[in-house]
Amino acid sequence: xxxxxxxxxxxxxxxxxxxxxxxxxxxxxxxxxxxxxxxxxxxxxxxxxxxxxxxxxxxxxxxxxxxxxxxxxxxxxxxxxxxxxxxxxxxxxxxxxxxxxxxxxxxxxxxxxxxxxxxxxxxxxxxxxxxxxxxxxxxxxxxxxxxxxxxxxxxxxxxxxxx
Amino acid sequence: xxxxxxxxxxxxxxxxxxxxxxxxxxxxxxxxxxxxxxxxxxxxxxxxxxxxxxxxxxxxxxxxxxxxxxxxxxxxxxxxxxxxxxxxxxxxxxxxxxxxxxxxxxxxxxxxxxxxxxxxxxxxxxxxxxxxxxxxxxxxxxxxxxxxxxxxxxxxxxxxxxxxxxxxxxxxxxxxxxxxxxxxxxxxxxxxxxxxxxxxxxxxxxxxxxxxxxxxxxxxxxxxxxxxxxxxxxxxxxxxxxxxxxxxxxxxxxxxxxxxxxxxxxxxxxxxxxxxxxxxxxxxxxxxxxxxxxxxxxxxxxxxxxxxxxxxxxxxxxxxxxxxxxxxxxxxxxxxxxxxxxxxxxxxxxxxxxxxxxxxxxxxxxxxxxxxxxxxxxxxxxxxxxxxxxxxxxxxxxxxxxxxxxxxxxxxxxxxxxxxxxxxxxxxxxxxxxxxxxxxxxxxxxxxxxxxxxxxxxxxxxxxxxxxxxxxxxxxxxxxxxxxxxxxxxxxxxxxxxxxxxxxxxxxxxxxxxxxxxxxxxxxxxxxxxxxxxxxxxxxxxxxxxxxxxxxxxxxxxxxxxxxxxxxxxxxx
Ligand code: SF4
Ligand code: SF4
Ligand code: SF4
Ligand code: FES
Numbered sequence: 183x184x185x186x187x188x189x190x191x192x193x194x195x196x197x198x199x200x201x202x203x204x205x206x207x208x209x210x211x212x213x214x215x216x217x218x219x220x221x222x223x224x225x226x227x228x229x230x231x232x233x234x235x236x237x238x239x240x241x242x243x244x245x246x247x248x249x250x251x252x253x254x255x256x257x258x259x260x261x262x263x264x265x266x267x268x269x270x271x272x273x274x275x276x277x278x279x280x281x282x283x284x285x286x287x288x289x290x291x292x293x294x295x296x297x298x299x300x301x302x303x304x305x306x307x308x309x310x311x312x313x314x315x316x317x318x319x320x321x322x323x324x325x326x327x328x329x330x331x332x333x334x335x336x337x338x339x340x341x342x343x344x345x
Numbered sequence: 346x347x348x349x350x351x352x353x354x355x356x357x358x359x360x361x362x363x364x365x366x367x368x369x370x371x372x373x374x375x376x377x378x379x380x381x382x383x384x385x386x387x388x389x390x391x392x393x394x395x396x397x398x399x400x401x402x403x404x405x406x407x408x409x410x411x412x413x414x415x416x417x418x419x420x421x422x423x424x425x426x427x428x429x430x431x432x433x434x435x436x437x438x439x440x441x442x443x444x445x446x447x448x449x450x451x452x453x454x455x456x457x458x459x460x461x462x463x464x465x466x467x468x469x470x471x472x473x474x475x476x477x478x479x480x481x482x483x484x485x486x487x488x489x490x491x492x493x494x495x496x497x498x499x500x501x502x503x504x505x506x507x508x509x510x511x512x513x514x515x516x517x518x519x520x521x522x523x524x525x526x527x528x529x530x531x532x533x534x535x536x537x538x539x540x541x542x543x544x545x546x547x548x549x550x551x552x553x554x555x556x557x558x559x560x561x562x563x564x565x566x567x568x569x570x571x572x573x574x575x576x577x578x579x580x581x582x583x584x585x586x587x588x589x590x591x592x593x594x595x596x597x598x599x600x601x602x603x604x605x606x607x608x609x610x611x612x613x614x615x616x617x618x619x620x621x622x623x624x625x626x627x628x629x630x631x632x633x634x635x636x637x638x639x640x641x642x643x644x645x646x647x648x649x650x651x652x653x654x655x656x657x658x659x660x661x662x663x664x665x666x667x668x669x670x671x672x673x674x675x676x677x678x679x680x681x682x683x684x685x686x687x688x689x690x691x692x693x694x695x696x697x698x699x700x701x702x703x704x705x706x707x708x709x710x711x712x713x714x715x716x717x718x719x720x721x722x723x724x725x726x727x728x729x730x731x732x733x734x735x736x737x738x739x740x741x742x743x744x745x746x747x748x749x750x751x752x753x754x755x756x757x758x759x760x761x762x763x764x765x766x767x768x769x770x771x772x773x774x775x776x777x778x779x780x781x782x783x784x785x786x787x788x789x790x791x792x793x794x795x796x797x798x799x800x801x802x803x804x805x806x807x808x809x810x811x812x813x814x815x816x817x818x819x820x821x822x823x824x825x826x827x828x829x830x831x832x833x834x835x836x837x838x839x840x841x842x843x844x845x846x847x848x849x850x851x852x853x854x855x856x857x858x859x860x861x862x863x864x865x866x867x868x869x870x871x872x873x874x875x876x877x878x879x880x881x882x883x884x885x886x887x888x889x890x891x892x893x894x895x896x897x898x899x900x901x902x903x904x905x906x907x908x909x910x911x912x913x914x915x916x917x918x
Contacts, residue, residue, distance in 0.1 A: 222525060222917060229918070235508035236524035236917045237532070244513040244522075251525060 191216075191227045201232060210243050219250045247300065252290040255297035257335045260314040261287075264303030271324075272311035276300065278325035282332050295339065296332075349415040364406035365393055368419065375419050376428065376457055378545050379494045380407040382859055384503050389495055392431055392457070396421045403427055429461045435492050436463065437470035446490070446547040451855055453545035454492060475520060480528025482707055483536035483552055483700040483851075488520050491548040497521060497540035504844060506819040507650070509534035524917045533653055533918040535818070537646040537842045538700035538851015551700045551852060554721040555731055561692040561720070562605040568686050571606040572672045572751070573597065573696040575613045576762030576847035577725050579868035580698065583854045583861070584729035585739045590864030592872060595744025600732045601696075602745055610676065611747040612695065613754030615668035616761040616770070618890070619643060620881035622907055623665045623767075624775040625898035627837055631808070636660045638811075638828065638835040641767055643667040645705035646842030648911055650818050655825055656913035664908040666718075668761065669695050669702055670711050672751060673718030674906045679894045680751060688714075694721045696728050698762070698850035701842065710909040724852025753886040756873040763869045764816035764846035765792035765799055768839040772803050772812065773880045779806050787879050793870065795845055795862060798824060802834075811835040817844035 194212045198205045206228065213224040225239050243249040261267075261276045280286060283296045290297040306312045309321035313328055320331065347358045351373060358367035363386070368375050378390040386408035394403035398416035403424060418424060436458065443449050457463075475488025495512070498521055502508040509532045513522035523532035541549045561567045578594035587593070601609045627639050642648060642663040651658050666674070673695070677688040695702065699722075705711070706719035723731070732739065746752070757773055760766030769789045776784045791801040792812070797820035800813045811834040815821045821840045828835065843850045848865035849857050873879060881887065895902050 225524060226917065235502070235511075235533070237508050237511040237522070240522070240524040240526075241511035241513045245515050 191224065195227065195231050198231065203232060203234065206232060206234070206239065206242055207246070210239070210249055214249055217253075219253050221251075221253075247288075247302070250288045250297075250299060252288070252297065253294070255290045255295050257295060258297045258299065258316055259283075260299045260301050260304065262302075262304045262306070262310070262312050262314075263300050264307065264310075266303070266307035267311040270311040270322075274325055275311055275313060275323050275328055278328055279332075282329060295335070347411050347413050347415075349411055349413075349417065351417045352419055358411040360411075362411055364395065364404075364409045364411055364415075364417065367411050368395075368406060373419055375406055376460070377407055378453065378457075378492065379496060381496050381499055381543060384499055387495060387499070390431065392428055394424060394427055395419045396424050425461065428457075429463060432457050432461055432463055433467045434470075436466065437468035439492070440489050441466075442490070442547075447550045448490075448547035452547060471517065478528055479552070480530040481534065481536065481552065482530065482704045483538060484529055484534070484541065485550050485552055486521075486529060487548050487550075489548075490546045491521060492546055493519060493521065494545060495521075496543040496545070497549060500539045500543045501534075504817050504819055505535070505537060505539060505646075505842070506822045507533055507535055507537075510540070527917070531916065533916050535646040535649040535653075535842065536701040536704040536851075537818075539843060541700065541851055542849075542853070542855060542857050551724050551727065552703055553727055554694075554703065554723055555727050558694055558721045558723060558731075561694070564692075566690055567692045568607045568684075568690055569605070569692045569694060570608040570610060570676050570680070571601055571694040571696060572610040572612045572615075572669070572676075573601070574669065574698055574762065574847060575616060575754075575759045575766075575869070576698040576850060576853070576865070577696050577728070579762065579865050580848060580853050581725050581729055582739060584726065587740065589861050590868045592868050593739050595746070596739045596742040597728075598747055599742040599745035600735075600737050600739060601728075603737060603742075604731060604735055606694070608676075608680075608748045609745070610672060610751040611754045611758075612668045612672055612697075613758035613761065614747075614751050614884070614886060615671040615675070616758035616767075617755055617881035617884040617887050618671055618907070619665050619668050619761075620757060620767075620770045620774045621887060621891075621898045622903060623663050624771050624778055624881075626663055626665065627771070627775055628778055629899065631810075631836060638813075638838050639663050641837075641839045642911075643761070643767065644840060644842045644847075645699070645701040645708075647818065647821065647840045649701075649704070649914065650821070650842070652911055652914035653916050653918055654822075655829075657829075658825060659911050659913065662911055664904075664910060666711065666907055666909050667702075667705060668758075669697065669722075670705065670718045670909075671907050673706075674711075674713060675751060675890070677716050677718065678713070678906060679890065683750065688716050692720045693718065694723060695719055696723050696725065698725050698847045698853045699843075700724060700851045702852075710911065713906060725850075725854060726852060729854075750886050750889065753884055755878045755881055755884050756876045757879055757881045758884070760869050760873050762847045763793070763866045764795070764841050764844075765789075765814045765839065766846065766869065767841075768792050768812055768814050768837070770881055771837065771839075772810075774882050775810070776803070776805050777880065777882050779808075783880060788873075793866075795859070795866070797844065800835075810837065812837045812839075814839045814841075816841040816846050818842055820844075 214220050225236050287300040311323050313320045313323040375393050377393045388405045388408045393406045395406045396418040397404050478486040561569050582591040582593040640661045673693045676693050681688040703722045711718050757770035769792050798815045803810045815824045845862040849862045
């Protein structure tokens with residue numbers, strides 16, 4: 183098998199010595215925490231460690247919504263699909279984000295500026311529907327509100343670019 | 346012996362077998378969609394469910410064992426209704442595309458809908474809109490037509506030991522995908538096409554080269570030469586509804602001419618040539634302490650498998666190109682020279698039992714002087730389609746003969762189409778090269794048959810030569826692991842990617858099953874039994890080729906045209 187230089191994963195892999203398939207999910211979580219996403223290198227390293235083919239690891243990882251396979255963008259949006267938010271129309275907000283950013287949940291724009299994630303309840307049901315941008319909560323989000331947030335981000339970037 | 350009752354008839358079943366096995370032996374047809382012969386049943390599709398007296402629910406016959414006194418109804422109203430519902434659900438998000446579908450007329454799903462009398466769309470589920478994957482040189486994947494039966498996934502992992510694909514996501518998003526949803530071309534897929542053979546629908550098909558071939562035939566500038574592989578003539582008759590196990594070589598050659606090919610050559614000719622080169626290479630490796638065991642190199646899926654999974658075994662691979670590539674190279678040099686045609690105007694087509702050959706033809710290692718050895722590869726299925734489109738039928742055509750000087754073959758070249766055939770042919774010639782005499786008995790029985798791994802030890806001039814044969818890369822893996830772990834008694838190993846060899850290749854008629862494979866193998870061995878020229882070194886056109894063009898086996902010219910080298914390949918495995 184192709185030997186990857188997986189030194190950066192060693193500390194984590196070492197904690198899972200003699201591990202079986204039941205370690206797959208924890209390993210994916212730990213490597214994602216480390217890199218912000220599940221990289222191809224990480225999948226190869228896990229594959230070698232657990233003797234699992236990459237397709238299988240990817241299959242398992244995509245079964246759960248918690249894994250992303252592209253690095254997060256500079257502006258990372260999380261949309262809640264918990265019941266409360268759903269009832270209050272979070273899907274419309276999500277649709278708008280998908281349309282405006284041109285990416286689906288779990289994806290990152292080509293310029294690495296924006297990324298999108300759909301998450302289960304964020305524990306802020308009182309504010310529903312709720313959107314989170316880089317850790318900051320936006321309450322009672324509407325498509326219009328979110329559109330203006332995106333606009334602000336883009337403004338900021340063009341100022342950067344100009345400056 | 347277990348006595349059961351099926352549809353009010355007494356049936357004898359065998360201890361431990363599944364209901365499905367017993368039913369099939371009795372000729373009772375119960376439909377299946379996820380069952381693969383020889384693999385552990387998953388019970389995923391439920392189509393095979395039958396009614397068992399006393400059981401509260403229908404039971405899946407593919408995984409349910411027989412037991413004494415069991416009473417079964419295979420086509421009760423309840424069983425039929427359940428099947429109909431399953432098919433209706435499968436169709437609910439399936440495109441109504443049959444008229445334009447590659448599987449039209451040969452599709453299991455279509456057949457089921459027909460058989461169960463599904464006449465209207467009952468459920469309208471959301472149409473899945475997946476992306477057509479045309480990235481692979483060998484295979485086209487249309488996820489819209491996938492019914493998630495999982496057969497391709499299991500064949501790829503359990504039979505081929507590749508696991509390029511698996512289920513990804515879940516619910517309505519579920520698909521079969523490669524790691525990271527890359528195109529198949531970037532995955533560990535070795536292009537064997539066994540998944541196509543397994544697939545019940547039009548979700549998987551070969552990359553068709555029919556158009557480019559027809560264009561070349563119509564182009565007055567081009568001289569279009571065609572070669573056909575040893576395993577094609579013994580399967581193509583099936584595509585025309587004729588009996589399995591028939592050798593249609595003569596009528597197929599005539600069909601090729603009528604389709605407009607200018608010359609018809611026989612890949613079995615270069616199979617004989619391969620034997621001359623490969624046996625000489627083996628003798629040389631043994632005599633000079635070269636890398637052993639030597640591994641055959643004629644199966645392109647296997648080559649890619651070694652490059653990605655066992656790069657440490659690349660030096661063990663024979664440097665011989667495959668017979669397809671050799672013939673292509675000779676057509677554009679030896680033959681073109683003789684014929685006085687510009688190689689640039691020769692369009693070289695091969696008819697193969699294989700979709701990996703479509704990948705092989707594009708490998709950068711092949712070709713010379715800026716010319717590709719091969720310009721298009723048609724599978725057995727594609728050729729049958731072309732023959733039908735031209736309004737021809739194999740049955741009605743008189744027998745034709747292949748063209749000189751790349752058309753003569755011995756039966757040794759012909760049995761290349763069977764697992765073990767290359768080895769048998771090679772041993773015959775290696776014996777001759779070393780001793781100057783033919784083996785007293787040319788038939789090497791231990792190398793024949795459908796077992797996944799076969800072995801033999803042959804005495805040649807006092808040297809004990811250990812040989813082994815594996816088909817299906819899962820089996821190849823076992824053998825290679827043994828060698829990695831220190832096994833040393835083997836000198837030469839033949840590996841065929843597809844289980845059973847090329848007769849069961851990914852380009853062969855669909856719905857290939859074990860009985861068909863056996864009949865096809867039998868057809869090849871009958872040819873070997875009935876004809877008189879049975880050793881590659883007795884091929885007179887091969888001898889002439891050496892005399893006037895190549896010199897001798899492993900000569901400089903041979904190396905230039907007929908040999909190549911491979912290297913480690915990085916893919917996500
Ligand atoms: S896969 Fe079968 S059912 Fe589906 S469109 Fe093709 S022929 Fe019709
Ligand atoms: S062609 Fe062979 S290796 Fe590729 S996906 Fe199909 S079964 Fe697997
Ligand atoms: S591609 Fe074919 S074999 Fe594979 S899961 Fe889909 S329908 Fe089944
Ligand atoms: S064939 Fe038995 S469950 Fe699919």
